[in-house]
Amino acid sequence: MKLLYVKGSPRGDSARSAKVAAAFLDAYRAKHPDAEIEELDLWQAALPEFDGDRAAAKLSFFGDAAMNGDQQTAWDEIVKITSHFAGADDFLFTVPMWNNGIPYRLKLYIDIITQPGLTFGFESETGSYGLLKNKRATAIYSSGVYAEGLPKGFGTDFHSTYFNEWLDFIGVKDVASVRYQPNMLTTDPEGTLRAALDAAKAAAIR
Template sequence: MTRILYITASPRGPVSQSGKLAEAYLDARRAQQPDVTIDRLDLWRADLPEFDGDKAAAKMTFFGVGDMDAPRQSAWDQVTAVTERFIRADEYVLAVPMWNGGVPYKLKQYIDIITQPGLLFGFDPENGYSGLLQGKTARVFYTSGVYAPGAAAKYGADHHSTYLDWWLNFIGVTEVETVRFQPSLLTADPAGDQMRAIERAANLPMQMA
């Protein structure tokens, strides 16, 4: 049975443009594979721990800096509890609006919590970093109000998809499909563009089959 972790990075609930794309994909996916399990993670309602000094110190013990004492172990246990939910998934669905050229801070906080040595990546001085996830896939739904790929620099820059592409590859997720609704505001036909983006999202499971 396939387990999907659906991560929504928008606080806008049912009016989220990226959420509408992701939901269209998930509806089509359920129709294609009725026994799929969908675990929904709303980052704006989740109880995400702060990645504070104890957690940073616990992380550094994996690089030979300091010891894993009781406070650091307690902090690390919080990290692994959040990360295990991520690791259990076979597929990741991410609904990600663009905020100030990048990703919303709640998603960045989540990434900073779970992207840890021995959990999502390994490291050795000779070979550098290596992703530890294997056989995972990702479907990412990007939206932005004004920015569009190929648009003039006056309309913004993309540290949004470029960052998430890097991060997914960094942890070992190399099979990634994306759907964009960009821009959602600066367009002559926003309703039509939205419908076409939703159709692309809904057709994605058929393209994967």
């Protein structure tokens, strides 16, 4: 069994989500002592830009012109990164809210690995369907201003709605969402942290 821990925050161990992720990992290791755990820091990883060659390579699967040499090289790189992702059984993501959405490095990674024939298929009659099977994911959603139930001036949750929809799109159906979203109006910050830690541990051993 392999767990891929994808770090969406550039703040390392000082990120709000890091403590919650650590609790998940401790419980996961206790539950699965023989599992391989790999960390992927998106802010240190060498991710290619999703440029014209890569976009053209992707669109070739939808009836555009066949790939030329440069596009084939770009596609081979995408296949390598995507195959590495798809090789995991479980996923742990830290997903901080940035401007109501997700960080751009996480979005870039999603754009790289969301590919026809690799993570999703497409039928002309019924549309897209996910290709990843029997995978599990845990997403730790963090923010410092937004919290559920607050007025719109504190933000709108497009980060979890988008991210959960993406997981479903590629076929990951077993998803646990853990929220750690204390802000200036939180009356019990320590209780909020404890709840998030408990939720992370439960997600790890589910």
